[in-house]
Amino acid sequence: MLDLAPAKVAAAEAPLGPPPVSYVGSLFGKLLAAAYRVTGKDRYDDFRLERVAGVPILVIPSVFNPKVPRTGEFLARQVCAERVAPQAEVLDLGTGSGVGAVFAALCARRVVAVDINPAAVRCAALNARLNQLEDKIDVREGDLFAPVAGERFDLVLFNPPFLRGTPRDDRDRAWRSSDLAERFAAGLGAHLKPGGTAFLLLSSFGDAQWFLTQLQAHRYAISVLAERRYINETLRVFRVAPQRTELSP
Numbered sequence: 001m002l003d004l005a006p007a008k009v010a011a012a013e014a015p016l017g018p019p020p021v022s023y024v025g026s027l028f029g030k031l032l033a034a035a036y037r038v039t040g041k042d043r044y045d046d047f048r049l050e051r052v053a054g055v056p057i058l059v060i061p062s063v064f065n066p067k068v069p070r071t072g073e074f075l076a077r078q079v080c081a082e083r084v085a086p087q088a089e090v091l092d093l094g095t096g097s098g099v100g101a102v103f104a105a106l107c108a109r110r111v112v113a114v115d116i117n118p119a120a121v122r123c124a125a126l127n128a129r130l131n132q133l134e135d136k137i138d139v140r141e142g143d144l145f146a147p148v149a150g151e152r153f154d155l156v157l158f159n160p161p162f163l164r165g166t167p168r169d170d171r172d173r174a175w176r177s178s179d180l181a182e183r184f185a186a187g188l189g190a191h192l193k194p195g196g197t198a199f200l201l202l203s204s205f206g207d208a209q210w211f212l213t214q215l216q217a218h219r220y221a222i223s224v225l226a227e228r229r230y231i232n233e234t235l236r237v238f239r240v241a242p243q244r245t246e247l248s249p
């Protein structure tokens with residue numbers, strides 16, 4: 001169902017491994033994040049109307065802002081008509097504001113958006129309605145793949161929490177998780193249709209290697225679909241698909 005023409009996956013030739021960032025860049029990123037928190041510019045715990053590539057996205061308190069940091073926007077921008085067939089069924093895991101679900105619904109037939117944070121579920125539903133896509137986006141509350149038990153998709157989108165650790169509250173679930181890499185790698189295959197794939201966003205700001213190691217342990221084929229380097233952070237969208245075996249059709 002996905003049309004990943006060679007030209008579109010040219011970035012797949014980039015070396016695999018955690019996104020690179022210099023020590024100075026990483027320190028700068030941490031200082032910037034601290035400054036955002038101190039000045040209240042981290043755009044959390046507030047109502048914000050953002051524009052992501054011109055698409056209005058409302059962000060409500062305790063929900064991850066897709067523009068600060070810029071991961072949600074970067075992943076959403078990869079979900080374009082050239083990569084997703086009109087008949088595709090998409091799962092947006094950890095949907096947050098629903099930004100990935102909205103972008104997917106602009107080109108796919110149906111999207112299921114899942115989040116464990118009830119505020120994110122409300123926010124994603126609001127954004128589906130704001131963009132007149134509520135007929136295509138089905139928002140469900142729950143833990144990772146639990147709300148889609150037995151269902152398979154052509155594309156799974158995931159911008160996971162960056163850091164490894166126990167989340168303090170629902171808001172912190174956007175940043176920290178204890179075992180999501182293990183559970184995502186273990187569960188993904190059962191939720192992909194034949195030929196299906198996942199777009200996974202990893203930032204140098206977090207523990208990217210944790211996710212890659214788990215996916216490699218489950219023998220997925222992993223390549224870099226898109227990369228953006230900033231002074232303090234490198235973002236990569238990885239394309240993750242089950243390895244084709246000799247018995248694969």
Ligand SMILES: C[S@@+](CC[C@H](N)C(=O)[O-])C[C@H]1O[C@@H](n2cnc3c(N)ncnc32)[C@H](O)[C@@H]1O
Pocket residue numbers: 064065066071072073075093094095096097098099100114115116117120142143144145159160161162170173174175177180
């Ligand atoms: C980094 S944010 C990404 C939000 C959005 N997809 C975006 O790109 O802007 C991670 C999201 O995953 C959600 N999340 C964390 N743990 C989860 C779990 N076990 N099951 C479902 N969603 C989870 C968080 O609530 C948060 O909304």
